[in-house]
Amino acid sequence: xxxxxxxxxxxxxxxxxxxxxxxxxxxxxxxxxxxxxxxxxxxxxxxxxxxxxxxxxxxxxxxxxxxxxxxxxxxxxxxxxxxxxxxxxxxxxxxxxxxxxxxxxxxxxxxxxxxxxxxxxxxxxxxxxxxxxxxxxxxxxxxxxxxxxxxxxxxxxxxxxxxxxxxxxxxxxxxxxxxxxxxxxxxxxxxxxxxxxxxxxxxxxxxxxxxxxxxxxxxxxxxxxxxxxxxxxxxxxxxxxxxxxxxxxxxxxxxxxxxxxxxxxxxxxxxxxxxxxxxxxxx
Amino acid sequence: xxxxxxxxxxxxxxxxxxxxxxxxxxxxxxxxxxxxxxxxxxxxxxxxxxxxxxxxxxxxxxxxxxxxxxxxxxxxxxxxxxxxxxxxxxxxxxxxxxxxxxxxxxxxxxxxxxxxxxxxxxxxxxxxxxxxxxxxxxxxxxxxxxxxxxxxxxxxxxxxxxxxxxxxxxxxxxxxxxxxxxxxxxxxxxxxxxxxxxxxxxxxxxxxxxxxxxxxxxxxxxxxxxxxxxxxxxxxxxxxxxxxxxxxxxxxxxxxxxxxxxxxxxxxxxxxxxxxxxxxxxxxxxxxxxxxxxxxxxxxxxxxxxxxxxxxxxxxxxxxxxxxxxxxxxxxxxxxxx
Numbered sequence: 001x002x003x004x005x006x007x008x009x010x011x012x013x014x015x016x017x018x019x020x021x022x023x024x025x026x027x028x029x030x031x032x033x034x035x036x037x038x039x040x041x042x043x044x045x046x047x048x049x050x051x052x053x054x055x056x057x058x059x060x061x062x063x064x065x066x067x068x069x070x071x072x073x074x075x076x077x078x079x080x081x082x083x084x085x086x087x088x089x090x091x092x093x094x095x096x097x098x099x100x101x102x103x104x105x106x107x108x109x110x111x112x113x114x115x116x117x118x119x120x121x122x123x124x125x126x127x128x129x130x131x132x133x134x135x136x137x138x139x140x141x142x143x144x145x146x147x148x149x150x151x152x153x154x155x156x157x158x159x160x161x162x163x164x165x166x167x168x169x170x171x172x173x174x175x176x177x178x179x180x181x182x183x184x185x186x187x188x189x190x191x192x193x194x195x196x197x198x199x200x201x202x203x204x205x206x207x208x209x210x211x212x213x214x215x216x217x218x219x220x221x222x223x224x225x226x227x228x229x230x231x232x233x234x235x236x237x238x239x240x241x242x243x244x245x246x247x248x249x250x251x252x253x254x255x256x257x258x259x260x261x262x263x264x265x266x267x268x269x270x271x272x273x274x275x276x277x278x279x280x281x282x283x
Numbered sequence: 284x285x286x287x288x289x290x291x292x293x294x295x296x297x298x299x300x301x302x303x304x305x306x307x308x309x310x311x312x313x314x315x316x317x318x319x320x321x322x323x324x325x326x327x328x329x330x331x332x333x334x335x336x337x338x339x340x341x342x343x344x345x346x347x348x349x350x351x352x353x354x355x356x357x358x359x360x361x362x363x364x365x366x367x368x369x370x371x372x373x374x375x376x377x378x379x380x381x382x383x384x385x386x387x388x389x390x391x392x393x394x395x396x397x398x399x400x401x402x403x404x405x406x407x408x409x410x411x412x413x414x415x416x417x418x419x420x421x422x423x424x425x426x427x428x429x430x431x432x433x434x435x436x437x438x439x440x441x442x443x444x445x446x447x448x449x450x451x452x453x454x455x456x457x458x459x460x461x462x463x464x465x466x467x468x469x470x471x472x473x474x475x476x477x478x479x480x481x482x483x484x485x486x487x488x489x490x491x492x493x494x495x496x497x498x499x500x501x502x503x504x505x506x507x508x509x510x511x512x513x514x515x516x517x518x519x520x521x522x523x524x525x526x527x528x529x530x531x532x533x534x535x536x537x538x539x540x541x542x543x544x545x546x547x548x549x550x551x552x553x554x555x556x557x558x559x560x561x562x563x564x565x566x567x568x569x570x571x572x573x574x575x576x577x578x579x580x581x582x583x584x585x586x587x588x589x590x591x592x593x594x595x596x597x598x599x600x601x602x603x604x605x606x607x608x609x610x611x612x613x614x615x616x617x618x619x620x621x
Contacts, residue, residue: 007418010428017424095489102487104445193426194446195591203426215425 004216009208016212019219021096027223031230038234050150051263052158060259062271066252069164069244074129077121078248084114088183089229092222108196111187118184133164136174139266140167163266175228182221186214291329295338302347305340306469306501312338313498319343320363320402323394328407333416348401348503351375357509359467362401362502366455367392369400379507381516381535385458388520391527401502404456404466404482405494408449408557409529410439420447420490429593436593438531441600443556447486448593451493454520456483456559457535457551462511467504468496476506480551483558493557511537511549517610521602530554532602536610543574550610552586555603562586562607569611579612 007017070078087110091103125131143159144167150156165173192202193211206214236245247253258269294317299305309316317336319325320343328334342348348363351372358374369375369386376383389395389403408414408421410429418424429436430448439448456479464479482494496502515538522528532554539547548566553559565582572578583604590600 005423007422007424008416010415010417015418017418100484100488102445104487195444201430203428203431208426211425 003220011208013208015208016216018212018215019223023219023223024093024096024226027226028230031227031234034227034231035234042238049261050158051161059264060255063255063258063264063269064271065255067255067258067269068251069247069253070251071129072251073124075248075251077117077124080117081114081121084110084117085225085229088114089222089226093226104194108187108191108194111184111191112198114180115184115188118180130164133267134170134173136167136170137163139163140170143167160266161263162261163263166261172228172232175224179221179224179228182217183225186218186221189214190218289330291326292332292335294329294336296341297338298341298344300344300346302345302469302501302503305342305345306471306499308338308340309501310471310499312340316340316498318496318501320405321365321398323390323398324402324406327414331414331416333414354506357507357512359504359506360400361504363399364401366395366398366400366403369455370395378509378512379462381462381511381514381518381537382455382458382507384516384518385454385520385533385535388518388533389454390529394527400455400505404453404459404479404505405496405502406453407493408447409452410447410449411435413449420486421449423491432594434594437595438529438554439593439596440556441587441590441592441596441603442560443485443487443558444591444593445485445487445490447490447557449486449557450554451483451556451558452529453553453559454530454533457533457553458518459505459507460551460559460561461516461535461537461549462507463537463549465506465508466502467506469501469503470497471499479505480559480561485557511539514539517613519606519609521606532599532606534603534606534610538574538611540574545569545572545574545578545611548611550582550607552603552606555590555599564588565607574612576608576612579608579610582611583608 003020003023004016005018005020006014009015087106091107091110095101095103125134139160140163146156146159150159189205192199192205195201203211205211235241243253243257258264258267297308299308309318315337317325317329317334317339319339319341322341322343325339329336329339342363345363348361349368350361350364351368351374352359352361353374358379360369360375366386366389370383372383386395386400386403389398410419410421412428412434413419413421416422417428418426419429420427427447428434429439430444430446436448438450440450459479462479465476466479466482468475468477477495484492484494517536517538518533520530520533522530530553532552534550534552536548536550538545548569549561550565551559551561562582562585565586568585569578569582583606586607587600587604590603592600
């Protein structure tokens with residue numbers, strides 16, 4: 001049983017047409033398996049997080065009670081993207097598992113919304129946010145190695161607290177970029193095969209082989225997103241992550257959570273305006 | 284193009300003699316089973332070696348599936364009743380002449396002798412790209428070869444095309460919809476009765492199927508209620524060759540009149556979309572109106588609203604408009620308009 005479905009083109013060429021649909025279940029089961037294993041690990045085996053000491057009480061006192069984490073624009077993007085992603089996944093895969101409905105129109109509309117929101121996000125993140133905050137840096141790798149060594153029981157220095165985003169968060173973002181861009185880029189071309197308001201249909205834009213590979217890539221990235229979304233939702237509702245989830249709604253997180261998980265030197269937050277200037281400067 | 288080899292791929296042949304046995308076989312073999320009624324659609328697929336089922340369930344020996352029975356509320360026609368039997372049955376001719384007319388226009392006498400009513404409503408699309416075994420949407424692929432600037436799509440859909448532009452080729456289907464027929468289906472969960480119009484699927488709902496039959500399902504009978512018995516009927520089929528062809532378009536209407544006023548009407552067309560279309564908006568718009576050329580004209584225009592022609596089938600729009608017009612005002616009253 002292959003992961004790709006093949007067909008014979010009118011020219012007698014063997015061409016891929018799409019992924020094998022059992023991969024939907026593989027992706028779903030993989031996501032569920034991950035969350036079960038992770039939940040068991042956290043419940044029974046994980047040790048309390050330990051970090052090297054960082055912020056002095058003085059610095060902590062300068063911080064506002066609520067630490068701004070996500071701007072309104074960033075939050076709107078996130079939820080619009082989430083909504084369109086759910087519509088895309090449901091309209092893509094429910095028909096494949098036997099739920100019959102008119103899905104194509106909803107699918108390309110949701111895809112258009114996702115594409116526009118991603119373009120907005122790229123511009124917003126590049127010019128108005130701290131672009132590099134979501135990309136892994138050297139400190140992330142060093143700290144990840146320390147954590148791994150300590151997990152294995154080896155002696156190692158304590159890792160630093162996280163910057164704005166933990167390494168896991170950054171890696172997840174990277175995976176979403178790869179899968180998301182794959183479905184978007186292939187999806188935009190695939191829209192030329194159905195009737196939309198954007199451009200005239202042109203199913204002969206590429207060769208059968210290129211189209212086939214495009215459908216396969218779209219499908220693989222799509223089922224990959226099933227796993228990623230399951231994992232994302234799981235972490236969003238984990239008790240210890242709820243302050244992060246809440247910050248995606250209200251935009252801020254508590255000073256206590258910030259100080260517990262994040263390093264003020266790696267994620268610099270402006271001092272509270274109520275704090276005297278001399279203290280704010282760390283004097 | 285597919286090569287007709289005339290030698291079918293090997294399969295297990297089952298010839299049940301009862302509905303229960305047939306259903307058991309269908310449940311047992313699931314997706315591997317192919318249901319054969321008259322064989323006119325099946326043998327094309329099998330001899331072209333495009334469909335290669337592991338098991339073929341031949342229903343020709345199931346007597347329970349044959350015949351026209353009078354019921355308390357109309358008639359019940361077994362799914363394996365031949366089209367010739369339908370055409371010549373006295374009750375069908377007398378009370379449900381619309382179906383007799385439609386069935387009589389199916390293909391040729393030889394085919395009507397072998398073809399069944401159940402097979403006629405359940406037959407697959409005739410799009411040549413699909414029938415040739417090309418990997419189109421309907422065949423599970425990712426392209427419609429007919430809906431391209433150079434695709435040969437003269438016979439294809441003008442309404443409700445969603446990726447696939449093939450049309451349903453049944454002549455009896457619109458007549459059954461107009462007669463408010465019910466399709467009786469045996470499923471693994473028991474008997475299911477659906478309205479004729481709900482039996483058919485468009486590509487928006489399921490691009491690889493033309494009806495709701497799933498593995499293990501068996502269409503056993505078609506019930507026609509007496510509601511429309513003796514109504515004023517109209518059936519017209521337009522085809523390239525009058526001796527034997529699939530419809531380019533057909534129309535069926537059943538009308539109840541009070542004087543010249545249309546009290547109630549059901550109207551359906553086929554050949555315009557991937558499923559036979561009941562024209563509810565048209566029915567609503569003409570109900571209570573005088574049956575005349577003006578009403579027919581208005582109905583015709585309404586019927587084709589939203590129609591999108593392909594490269595070579597724009598003629599279907601005036602054709603459908605005129606057929607609907609004629610189905611309401613009659614041939615005498617309605618003049619053709621291009």
